[in-house]
Amino acid sequence: MNRRLRIGLLAVGGLLMGILVAALVATYVVLQPERFTAMLQSRAEEAGLDLGLASPASPTLWPKPALELEGLTLRARGSGTPLIVASRGKLVLPWRTLLGQDTTVSRLEVEGARIDMDAVSAYIDTLPSRPSTAGAILPGIDAGFRVTRGTLTRGNRLLLSNVDIDAGRLADGRVFDLRLAASSSEKPYSMTLRTRPVLSRGVLTLNDLTLDLASQDRFAASLRGEATWRGGADVGASLAGRMTRHDASPFDVVLNVTPANQQDPLFVALKLDGPTDHADLRVPPLAVAEWWSGINAGGAPTLPPLLGSVDAAAIDTDSVHIKGLHIRATPDVTPVIAPASASTAARPATGLMP
Incomplete structure (x- = not known):
């Protein structure tokens, strides 16, 4: 390589390096990471939360303008237990941010997040209640x-591992998508929700609602319908669809939610109809939540507060195998369970005969 060509290549390389350094400096100056950090912390403070970062945010331009965040901690003000701890995060920004004035965030990405439900519940309890x-x-959600x-x-x-949540912008009249995947006891589950929320005169309607639930090699359910919320416990929904099962007959599914009134609490009505299995249940979700809390607190094992009937030719769930299960539960009457035969992988199980 002659001397003139070598000098030319070095000059071009130096020019490119100068342009790159100038671009990085300009990116830092234009994006001003401290203003976005201050904005996030200010919004957290407005909600009674403290947001901490292990190190200052660092800007990047590829593949889109963004700010890299390291060591995020979000806790309720005055609380020692964090609601969320994450190894890293990213604020994805629109290109117009490079003009230097806009502080809009188009997407928030968080990796390695640990969410403590006890801390979240304690924070929610501190929020002012609505009439x-x-x-x-x-x-x-902008x-x-x-x-x-x-x-x-x-x-x-x-509770759950391998949690992956992907949600779009939530706004009145705009289609909203939510995808959730997680594992429980090493078994993967997934949920996909799509709807178009409309808020009018204090009534929130979820139009064109689709709900898909699945567990790999176990079941898949797809429901369609709509839901409404008028405030408080005034919740209603009507969904219908089909559930397929691995190595078993499919179900037709009808799900209805009836709001609370002066006589009855909020109820979820679930109907399952298959060739050999049928279920018609009414579930009071608040009572079930209270029952579950009692079980977790070490209370005596009891049957859940369900109403309705179940007729199943066979139930095969993990180590539990039941044949000829029949359940009848009516208000103020202890549910009667009549399995023809039941067993587990560990030891035989017995049921109450009517």
């Missing part, structure tokens, strides 16, 4: 968000 007569609200490699815990107890 029971207040209408519905739609909490707007930016979409993504959580990857997350875990859901209750104190030191693991």
Whole structure:
């Protein structure tokens, strides 16, 4: 290589390096990471939360303008236990941010997040309660968000692992998509929700609602319908669809939610109809939640507060195998369970005969 060509290549390389350094400096100056960090912390403070970062945010331009965040911690003000701890995050920004004025965030991405449900519940309890007569609200989410490699815990107890949440912008009249995947006891589950929320005169309607639930090699359900919320416990929904099962006959599914009134609590009515299995249940979700809390607190094992009937030719769930199961549950009457035969992988199980 002659001397003139070598000098030319070095000059071009130096020029490119200068342009790159100038671009990085300009990116930092234009994006001004400290203003976005201050904006996030200010919004957290407005909600009674403290947001901490292990190191200052760093800007990047590829593949889109963004700010990299390291070591995120979000906790309720005055609380020692964080609601969320994440190894890293990213604020994806629109290109117009490079003009230097706009502080809009188009997407929030969080990786390695640990969410403590006890801390979240404690924070929710500190929020001011809304009057029971207040209408519905739609909490707007200006930016979409993504959580990857997350875990859901209750104190030191693991609830869900491999949590992946992907949601779009939530706004009145705009189609909203939510995808959730997680593992429980090493079994993967997924949920996809799509709807178009409309808020009018204190009534929130979820139009064109589609709900898909699945567990790999176990079942898949797809429901369609709509839901409404008028505030408080005034919730209604009507969904119908089909559930397929691995190595078993499919179900037709009808799901209805009836709001609470002066006589009855909020109920979820579920009907399953298959060639050999049928279920017609009414589930009071608040009572079930209270029952489940009692079980977790070490209370005596009891049957869940369900109403209705179940007729199943066979139930095969993990180590539990039941044949000829019949359940009848009516108000103020202990449910009667009549299995023809039941067994588990560990030891025989017995049922109550009517």
